[in-house]
Amino acid sequence: MKKLMAAIALSVITFAKINAQSVAFKAGYTHSDVLVSPEPANIFTPKETFHAGIAIKDLKLNDKIGFQPEVLYSMQGFKVAGVGNVGIHYLSVPLLVTFPVADGLELQVGPQVSYMVNSRVGVVSDLFSVSYKGLFNDIDAGAVAGVEYKISDNVSLGGRYYLGMTNVNKDFSLGSNSNFSDYFQMKNTGLQAYVSFSFGKK
Incomplete structure (x- = not known):
């Protein structure tokens, strides 16, 4: 699955770059959290992390609507x-449709699929942190919505919200015909703020 996700990401970049007007490097802040059902006494709280990657910009579906695929290294997670x-480390591929809403301002919406490359469980603010992937599913899928504002030909500022649609915690057997995820659902969410720097064709 890891090789498949890498191949998909590389194919998206290669195909899109042929027709793109520019490529952008982007990086920023992530306010990461999880939606838990049922919530166990409010013990999970948000975690401040980061994301970085590239976006293929200015692909056009028609005169008004654009298409923007991205490949990001994105950290999700939560505090206990x-x-x-x-901390859950993902290779994420958002596939965004873009709509202009004002001069320099565009709305971005679309699906996102992520592959977990690592996860770390830390005790006492990560003083004792170990790598452990056994708690979570490899694939996370959800939806993204946000806005981006172009402040110059090469620099943009943006913000978006990600809502996971899939349960990320793994199944553990609790007995005959019963699994952990039947009783405990966990979905990633996150608010992101970023700056992007475009280069290439105009």
Whole structure:
């Protein structure tokens, strides 16, 4: 699955770059959290992380609507009250449709699929942190919505919200015909703010 995700990401970049007007490097802040059902006494709280990657910009579906694929290294995660925190590292591929809404401002919406490359479980603010992938599913899928504002030909600022649609915690057997995920659902969410720098064709 890891090789497949890497191949998909490379194919998206290669195909899109042929017709793109520019490529942008982007990086920024992520306010990461999880939606948990049922919530166990509010012990999960948000975690501040980051994301970085590239976006293929200015692909056109028609005169008004654009298409923007991205490949990002994105850290999700959450804190566990009184214990420590969890960091989940993803290779994420958002596939965004873009709509201009004002001069220099565009709306971006679309699906996102992510492959987990690592996860770390830390105790006492990561003083004792170990790599452990056994808690979470490899694939996370969801939807993205946000806005981006172009402040110059090469620099843009943006913000977006990600809502996971899939349960990320793994199944563990609790007995005959019963699994952990039947009772405990966990979905990634995140608010992102970023700056992007475009280069290439205009």
